Amino acid sequence: MEVVIPDIALSLALPEIGLAILVCAVLILDLFVSIENKSRVGVVAFVGVVILGLIAFGQWGEGARTTFNDFYVVDNLSVFVKVCVLLCAAISILLLLQYAKVEKINYGELYAMLLFSVFGMLVMASGNDLITIYLGLETMSISIYVLVAFMRHDPLSREAGLKYFLMGAFASGVLLYGMALTYGFTGTTSIRGIAAAFSGSGGAAIAQNPVMIFGLILLVAGFGFKLALSPFHMWLPDAYTGAPTPITGFMSVAVKFATVAALMRIFFVALPAMADRWNALLWALTAFTLVWGNVAAIAQTSLKRMLAYSSIGHAGYVLMGVVATMSVVDGKVTFTDIGISAVAFYLLAYLFTNLGAFGMLILVCRDGYRGDNIEDWKGIGQAHPWAGMAFVVFLLSLGGIPPTAGFVGKLYLFAAAVQNEYYWLAVIGLVMSAVSMYYYGRIIMVMYMENRGESQEVMSFSSAPSLFFALVVLVVATLLLGIFPGSFLDAAKGTVAGFI
Amino acid sequence: MIPMTHFLILGAILFLIGAMGVLMRRNAIIILLSIELMLNAVNVTFVGFSRHLADMTGQVFAIFVITVAACEAAVGLAILIALNRDRTMVNVDEVNLLKW
Numbered sequence: 001m002e003v004v005i006p007d008i009a010l011s012l013a014l015p016e017i018g019l020a021i022l023v024c025a026v027l028i029l030d031l032f033v034s035i036e037n038k039s040r041v042g043v044v045a046f047v048g049v050v051i052l053g054l055i056a057f058g059q060w061g062e063g064a065r066t067t068f069n070d071f072y073v074v075d076n077l078s079v080f081v082k083v084c085v086l087l088c089a090a091i092s093i094l095l096l097l098q099y100a101k102v103e104k105i106n107y108g109e110l111y112a113m114l115l116f117s118v119f120g121m122l123v124m125a126s127g128n129d130l131i132t133i134y135l136g137l138e139t140m141s142i143s144i145y146v147l148v149a150f151m152r153h154d155p156l157s158r159e160a161g162l163k164y165f166l167m168g169a170f171a172s173g174v175l176l177y178g179m180a181l182t183y184g185f186t187g188t189t190s191i192r193g194i195a196a197a198f199s200g201s202g203g204a205a206i207a208q209n210p211v212m213i214f215g216l217i218l219l220v221a222g223f224g225f226k227l228a229l230s231p232f233h234m235w236l237p238d239a240y241t242g243a244p245t246p247i248t249g250f251m252s253v254a255v256k257f258a259t260v261a262a263l264m265r266i267f268f269v270a271l272p273a274m275a276d277r278w279n280a281l282l283w284a285l286t287a288f289t290l291v292w293g294n295v296a297a298i299a300q301t302s303l304k305r306m307l308a309y310s311s312i313g314h315a316g317y318v319l320m321g322v323v324a325t326m327s328v329v330d331g332k333v334t335f336t337d338i339g340i341s342a343v344a345f346y347l348l349a350y351l352f353t354n355l356g357a358f359g360m361l362i363l364v365c366r367d368g369y370r371g372d373n374i375e376d377w378k379g380i381g382q383a384h385p386w387a388g389m390a391f392v393v394f395l396l397s398l399g400g401i402p403p404t405a406g407f408v409g410k411l412y413l414f415a416a417a418v419q420n421e422y423y424w425l426a427v428i429g430l431v432m433s434a435v436s437m438y439y440y441g442r443i444i445m446v447m448y449m450e451n452r453g454e455s456q457e458v459m460s461f462s463s464a465p466s467l468f469f470a471l472v473v474l475v476v477a478t479l480l481l482g483i484f485p486g487s488f489l490d491a492a493k494g495t496v497a498g499f500i
Numbered sequence: 501m502i503p504m505t506h507f508l509i510l511g512a513i514l515f516l517i518g519a520m521g522v523l524m525r526r527n528a529i530i531i532l533l534s535i536e537l538m539l540n541a542v543n544v545t546f547v548g549f550s551r552h553l554a555d556m557t558g559q560v561f562a563i564f565v566i567t568v569a570a571c572e573a574a575v576g577l578a579i580l581i582a583l584n585r586d587r588t589m590v591n592v593d594e595v596n597l598l599k600w
Binding site: 130131134135138142145146149152155156158159160161162163165166169170172173174176177179180181183184187188189237238241242 | 508511515518519522528531532535538539541542545546548549552553555557558560561564565568571572575576578579580582583585592595597598
């Protein structure tokens with residue numbers, strides 16, 4: 001028997017290989033660092049992630065290339081997602097350095113688990129086969145279950161971990177059943193192979209088969225759970241509230257990046273033959289998510305929980321771009337570039353904005369005091385003008401007010417929706433944007449117009465240099481994307497190259 | 501030769517039992533077991549399809565699913581033990597500190 005060794009270009013997977021080495025190095029280094037100095041492990045992880053981000057950036061713009069026997073693809077979209085996920089991880093590590101000390105969870109495993117989840121995300125972004133995507137998804141999810149429950153001494157964190165774990169594992173099962181049915185009908189798990197099976201003879205019959213349609217619904221529901229789209233969002237507020245704050249920021253951004261990349265690859269590349277069906281499902285989920293995420297955020301008294309609900313709303317906006325990628329005219333489906341690039345830009349804007357908003361919460365954390373109620377922020381605007389201004393920038397950007405990143409992102413999304421004639425979705429998005437300004441504006445009002453109560457503790461801000469550096473970068477980036485979006489928009493447009 | 505539909509029906513029934521268990525039972529360990537049942541239902545489906553299509557990919561996928569399920573069970577039980585350390589409970593209705 002002749003054994004054929006396939007041609008494997010390892011250099012394409014350089015960021016993943018480097019990251020795997022980095023995780024092992026972090027775990028081994030952890031053994032030699034005393035418990036007081038665990039931040040050094042975090043610094044090593046930070047430097048490693050920055051270097052890997054630069055390596056991933058170097059793969060930009062060279063067209064779609066596959067390796068590992070077509071299991072793995074490197075194209076502009078996956079490179080964009082990888083760079084952003086690594087950037088998000090780097091900033092999250094900076095936020096963690098301070099928070100972990102305050103909450104006494106400064107262990108080397110914290111950074112190692114974070115890097116493990118990043119590894120899963122990179123694999124997901126590059127997965128060109130259902131097996132690769134599933135393994136990436138699980139590596140990401142299982143590491144994040146651990147991270148959410150990492151504050152073992154805090155009952156809220158343990159509870160959040162349990163809830164996230166149970167719902168996440170259930171969602172994986174649902175998604176997996178959808179993948180199994182897709183495999184059964186197409187006879188392959190390769191993304192391109194599935195597309196070929198649908199376009200070949202008999203493909204039209206598969207697309208009409210009720211069992212395959214059921215599988216498609218399961219795929220949509222599985223991704224809906226992972227992205228926390230209403231009505232599959234019920235785990236999210238609890239998980240986000242209980243998790244350590246930097247982890248909340250990390251998972252709200254990075255998980256969206258990786259999951260949306262995998263979702264677009266499966267639906268746009270593998271299943272365009274069923275586009276009319278999944279587009280209708282995603283349309284309904286988008287509308288429902290936008291409304292429920294934003295309306296439920298109004299009722300919250302905890303700032304962290306409010307940001308959790310608002311992140312459901314933002315998942316709705318991201319999905320709006322996914323839906324708006326296709327135009328359906330008289331049942332004929334065509335894909336347009338503008339939706340994908342709008343999603344990419346919106347996620348980039350959301351990265352800086354949302355990490356910044358959670359970073360502000362970390363700024364006030366000190367021993368035994370979390371300051372995550374809206375009431376706690378009374379009168380901060382006068383007492384701490386710089387911190388107040390920074391928070392205002394993030395809140396305006398979340399709400400989509402110029403001159404911030406969120407404004408340009410939403411503008412681009414609405415342009416995509418209108419261009420492909422999703423007028424109702426654009427209207428819902430606009431109305432919910434106004435609703436969101438009500439609850440973001442309430443925090444600004446509390447900060448600037450209400451005086452601090454006599455009985456309230458004095459708010460003192462952390463002066464950790466890592467935290468300060470991270471927040472300055474985030475504020476500058478949020479404003480930069482809002483005022484000079486040009487080169488970032490070009491990058492977002494470039495993600496489409498070689499994708500469909 | 502067992503026809504393929506039998507594998508699919510078995511898989512569907514197991515998956516349904518698992519999903520109902522997750523949604524209806526209140527004991528966290530039973531929920532964990534139900535999730536495992538769902539994953540194994542998927543494995544039956546994969547292997548059934550694999551046999552019908554005479555294609556090995558489905559069996560490879562099933563092996564991966566088994567591996568992932570083991571990891572998931574390890575993490576899940578660890579979280580449950582952490583939760584149980586200061587109060588004895590496995591009933592998910594009592595896990596109610598976070599509520600809006």
